[in-house]
Amino acid sequence: MARRALGHATLTLVQAVETALADSDRCLLVACSGGPDSLALAQAVVHVGRRRQLPIAAVVVDHGLQAGSAEQAAAASSSLARMGFTQVSVRPVEVIDSGAGPEGDARTARYRALELEAGERGGATVLLGHTRDDQAETVLLGLARGSGIRSLAGMAVRNGPDGRWLRPLLGIGRKVTEQACRENGLKPWQDPHNLDPAYARVRVRRTVLPMLEAELGPGVADALARTAMLARDDADLLDALAAEAxxxxxxxxxxxxxxxxxxxxxxxxxxxxxxxxxxxxxxxxxxxxxxxxxxxxxxxxxxxxxxxxxxxxxxxxxxxx
Structure with a gap:
């Protein structure tokens, strides 16, 4: 039976993943929270893995920070299995208070779990679902900290040990991932932490960026993402010169x-x-x-x-x- 043609948003994500991959990416491991960005990314990776005949796997990190987190992790795992992933892991982690704040501590625990999972899969490339909107938020938070050009550089498309962390969706807006979920009948989980104004990133997402768009016109997120790219080039050059000296x-x-x-x-x-x-x-x-x-x-x-x-x-x- 012929496969159903890909929707426009899904095709956009597939092309983004294809473009971001390198010949050294031999095994693809999707980090999936069950949210719209990572679910849409996982769906795109299924298509890319099939076309390139690459092994694919997925991992769901359970931070244990809210009631029902284990059930949500299991639901995300089931969604991935229905999508076509035959290798899905759920990794519970302990989030330790280091003084970096709840978001920072959760991120540390999550990346440690992802690194362990990737290592157990022979050094798999870990694909992360950060979008252009996440990049814009990161730049604004860096600007508020006033800690220099590196903080304005945002997230790299590829970084980490041996270039293991890959963010193929940094040039794509969150509306596209949400549309891709609708095209594929996916029902993403909405993390309640993403609605909690106690977190600075939530305030940027729900208040600051919409206000900037309203007052300055559309395209602010695009401009901030471009700023991140330019700042990263400058910061990388300074880092290289510092290493030489x-x-x-x-x-x-x-x-x-x-x-x-x-x-x-x-x-x-x-x-x-x-x-x-x-x-x-x-x-x-x-x-x-x-x-x-x-x-x-x-x-x-x-x-x-x-x-x-x-x-x-x-x-x-x-x-x-």
Whole structure:
């Protein structure tokens, strides 16, 4: 029997997945919450996997953060099985309070589970259902934090260990994934957390972006997504230049750093703090305070950073202790 022709939205998602894949992607693992974005992505992956004769699998992460989460994870698993996935895993995780906030802690637990699942499947490529709207929200949140160009770069289409995380839908709006669900008779789950204004991302999604669209005209989400792409190119270049200039020493030479342009100097400081002491999530205030040890040195005793780390200037160098 002939297969039913794909609807316009579904075809758009299939083409996006096809375009994003590389020859090194030998096994496709869809991370599915049961929401419209990840369900629509999973449906597209079924078509791509069949055409390319690639093994496909799916994983549902149960964060256990609300009543009925196990039942919802089981329902998502059943939807995936009906869709054509023969290998579906449900991974319960424990979300540990690390001080990063509920969203950050849940994300940490989720990515750890996805990495374990991908490893058990021979290093599968993990496909994530983030859309252009998610990218626009991420850029606005980064802008509000004021933490530099890297935070404006949003999410990469591909990143993570060995390029394992793949986000093929970053150029596609959420309305398309919702339409794809309707075309395929899929009944997505609506996470109640996505309606809770206690979360900053929800306020951006439901209040800030609609207000910007109303006041500035349509296309704001598209413009923010383009901003992310341009900012990522700039941030990647600065990261590469900082890596080339890195002396590879435990202490940094103050005179050498002072001669560098501010953007490169601060990128080198951020790289040094990350590599030497794992400080990857510094605020702009912390970074400026360390930079002042070079540009506004008047005998300060040092700068205290998270985790009990202290940066001090002594003998013409910056030292961590």
């Amino acid at each position: 890195d002396p590879g020493t435990a202490a940094l030479d103050c005179l050498q750093l002072e001669s560098l342009p501010p953007a490169l100097r601060r990128r080198m400081l951020a790289r040094w703090l990350r590599l030497e002491h794992g400080l990857g999530d510094l605020s702009a205030g912390h970074l400026f305070a360390v930079d002042a040890l070079l540009t506004d040195w008047h005998g300060q005793s040092g700068v205290d950073l998270p985790g009990g780390v202290r940066v001090r200037r002594a003998n013409g160098g910056l030292h961590l202790g």
